[in-house]
Every structure is written in C-alpha cells, then in structure tokens.
C-alpha cells in the first residue's frame with residue numbers, strides 16, 4: 001500500500017495543476033504595486049495562472065488604495081464595471097486587497113457590490129485558502145470573508161515578487177509607518193513599522209534579471225532599522241558593496257529626521273542617484289504643527305540648504321497638500337513661497353481629503369471649503385509647473401548620463417530614460433542603433449529642448465559604465 005503522505009501530495013499537486021486564472025489590478029502607490037508582485041508570486045506558487053484579460057479570469061483581484069476619497073471612488077467604479085462578468089459567470093470570484101480593504105473590511109459587503117472577500121496588506125499568505133473558502137462560501141450563499149490582521153512582523157522576506165519594468169525595479173525594504181501624520185491613513189491600513197532583513201534585500205536585488213536600477217521603497221526610509229543599529233545608509237552601503245546594480249534610488253525619506261550620513265554617502269557614491277523626494281506637505285509652520293509633521297518651515301528650508309551644499313545638482317521633488325484643516329490664505333501663501341524658494345523639479349499636489357480614523361478626522365475641523373481647496377490647488381499646480389519648466393529650460397545644452405529604460409511612451413522611434421537626478425529624457429533612436437542594445441545601458445545625451453515634464457535631447461555616446 002502506498003504511503004498516505006505521498007498520496008496526499010499527489011492529490012495536492014493535481015489540484016494545483018487545475019487551478020484557475022487570476023487577474024490582478026493595482027491602484028495606489030509603488031508599495032501597492034510591489035505587493036501586487038507578492039500576491040502574484042504567492043498565487044503562482046499555488047498553481048494559479050495570471051491573465052491580463054478580465055473576461056478570461058475566474059478570480060478578479062483589486063489591490064486598492066485609500067489615501068484620498070478619489071482613490072475610493074475609482075475602486076467602487078471599477079468593481080461596478082466588473083459586475084457584469086459575475087452575471088455572465090456566477091463562479092467568478094471578486095476579492096478586494098490592499099489599504100481600502102484594510103480600512104473598510106466587512107463594510108464592503110453591505111455596499112451592494114459583488115465582493116467575495118477582502119484582505120488587508122499583511123494577510124496575503126492566506127490568499128489561496130481565502131480563495132478556496134470564498135468559492136465554497138458562494139456555493140452555500142454565505143456572505144463574504146475578511147482577513148484584516150495587522151502584523152508586527154510580516155515582511156514577506158523570502159518571496160521574490162520581481163516588479164520589473166524595463167530595466168528598473170522596486171524593492172520594498174520596510175512596511176508600515178509609525179509617524180501618524182494627522183491627515184494620513186497609512187498607519188491604520190499598513191500597521192506598525194518593520195524593516196526587512198538586509199541579507200534578504202541584497203539577495204532579492206542580486207536575483208533581479210537584467211535590472212540596472214532599483215528604487216528602495218518605504219513610507220519613511222529614514223526609520224529603516226535592522227537589529228537596532230543597522231540603518232538606512234548602512235543598507236545602501238551594503239547594497240553598493242554586495243551587488244553590481246548600477247543605480248540606486250529611494251522613496252520616501254521624512255524631513256523631520258533626515259540623516260546627514262545619507263547625504264554624505266549620496267554625494268560620494270556615483271551609483272547612488274542624486275535625487276531626493278522630500279515631502280513638504282505645507283509651507284506654513286502652524287499647518288505643519290497641526291499635521292504633526294515634526295518640522296517647521298525654517299527647518300525644512302535649512303535641510304534643503306544642507307542638501308544643496310553637499311549636492312548642488314540634486315533633483316528635488318515633493319508632495320504638497322492644499323486646504324488642510326484651518327489653512328488660511330496666509331498659510332497657503334507660505335506654501336507658495338516655499339515652493340518658489342526651493343524650486344522643486346517636480347511635485348505631486350493634492351487637495352486635503354479627510355480620512356477615517358486619522359487624528360485630523362477625530363480632532364480637527366475640515367473647515368476649508370472644497371472650492372477654496374481646489375482654487376489653491378490649481379494655483380499651486382500652476383506655480384509648480386512654471387518652476388519645473390524653468391528648471392528644465394536651464395539645462396539646455398548640458399550633457400547628462402541617461403539610463404535608458406525603453407521606448408518613449410509616444411513613439412517607437414524614440415527612447416526614454418532618466419538622469420541621475422531623476423529627470424525624464426526622451427531622445428531619437430540613432431540610425432543603426434537597436435533599442436534592445438540601449439535598454440539598461442547608460443548613454444550620454446545632450447539636451448536640446450524641454451517641457452515642464454520632460455527633457456528632449458540627442459544621443460552622444462552609448463554605453464558608459466558607472467565605476
């Protein structure tokens with residue numbers, strides 16, 4: 001008689017081999033995109049097959065964001081638009097993952113939308129079980145299932161999601177956030193801060209196929225800490241030493257505790273890109289206090305001065321919110337003034353939208369009228385676009401080393417890539433040059449023109465090597 005365990009394994013393997021197809025859509029930030037890679041690798045390990053087609057999939061998964069009201073609206077709209085697939089095939093399973101799943105959980109099931117389960121960001125290892133239970137639940141007409149545990153230790157360390165686009169990849173180095181900025185939902189959707197092991201990060205980067213650049217991700221990379229005394233700059237140094245990755249970027253650091261060692265390392269190491277995303281949020285010290293950001297306007301400006309004193313050509317970008325609780329016209333003018341003084345290369349700008357659970361929702365009044373938030377946002381965007389266009393005009397005639405990422409979005413006869421400081425450059429493909437030979441390589445490009453978002457140039461030399 002055959003051993004029972006062997007028979008069980010055979011049955012398992014057979015079940016795995018006949019598992020269905022899943023379609024996974026990702027909304028929100030790069031960390032969500034990385035998590036979608038984790039989810040895909042967990043499901044593929046269990047025999048599920050990915051598909052780009054919603055029509056073909058038996059399992060539809062949406063990895064959602066809840067940072068602003070708009071993110072909610074997008075996801076609700078998308079689920080509504082998928083409802084017809086359920087009517088066509090009643091066996092189709094729809095699952096909501098990510099931050100919105102974590103913050104709404106079971107509330108989703110009373111929304112009238114066809115949702116079988118919700119799972120927050122720390123519960124993805126249990127997805128195969130959840131999918132199976134959701135199928136049998138449906139057969140018994142039971143309501144949806146929710147997995148919403150927030151872990152203090154889950155980092156999915158040994159998984160290798162491989163979120164590669166062209167020759168660049170994201171690598172999450174930590175999860176969660178402990179900062180509790182008063183406007184922000186992230187600590188409630190992603191839980192407490194925890195760092196991945198440096199060995200696992202190095203191993204993941206080394207195993208990425210044909211990747212020349214990695215962006216290290218965390219909600220506040222300055223807080224990266226392994227075993228109490230191994231910090232973010234130690235991690236970057238280790239990656240530089242142990243891997244031959246050509247370029248390293250990161251996002252985001254927090255202005256309140258920016259480590260000077262990191263600036264020195266960046267200034268010293270050619271492979272560590274001179275680009276910093278430094279979220280300002282507001283230029284008014286009293287708004288910053290209410291936001292619980294932990295720095296004042298003056299401290300932010302001195303940090304920018306310190307950064308530029310070490311790296312005059314650093315690329316600086318930011319996140320800015322208009323119309324936060326109690327923001328006066330004078331506060332807003334402070335924001336415009338900081339934007340003008342710093343001269344960010346780019347910025348992501350939003351109007352404040354109150355989020356459930358946050359301390360602003362509990363203790364502050366969302367008292368700036370929506371039309372005022374919007375007018376300020378438009379004014380800010382206009383100001384920033386002028387600044388971006390001006391900064392881009394200033395580099396006309398300059399030469400940059402560009403890491404080529406692939407075809408430009410608009411044309412197959414042009415290539416695109418980024419400078420060390422993070423600016424997007426588009427240049428025509430020279431006659432006789434093959435796109436596949438350039439992708440992942442450094443080329444020297446002379447800038448001939450620009451818009452507020454892009455530099456345009458021509459290729460001078462191909463295939464420089466960073467040493």
Ligand code: SAH
Pocket residue numbers: 067068183184185186218219220252254279281319320321350351352353354355
């Ligand atoms: N960890 C990053 C930010 C992540 S969220 C940091 O500390 O900067 C990305 C951006 O969304 C934030 O920087 C902020 O500008 C914006 N944001 C977050 N909550 C918001 C809200 N309630 N309303 C409007 N914008 C918000």
Ligand code: SF4
Pocket residue numbers: 177178179180181184185186187219220254
């Ligand atoms: Fe949100 Fe602040 Fe954490 Fe950024 S640092 S994720 S804004 S709480």
Ligand code: F3S
Pocket residue numbers: 027028029030031032064065066067098099100185186189190
């Ligand atoms: Fe990212 Fe949105 Fe969650 S910005 S961390 S997916 S709330």
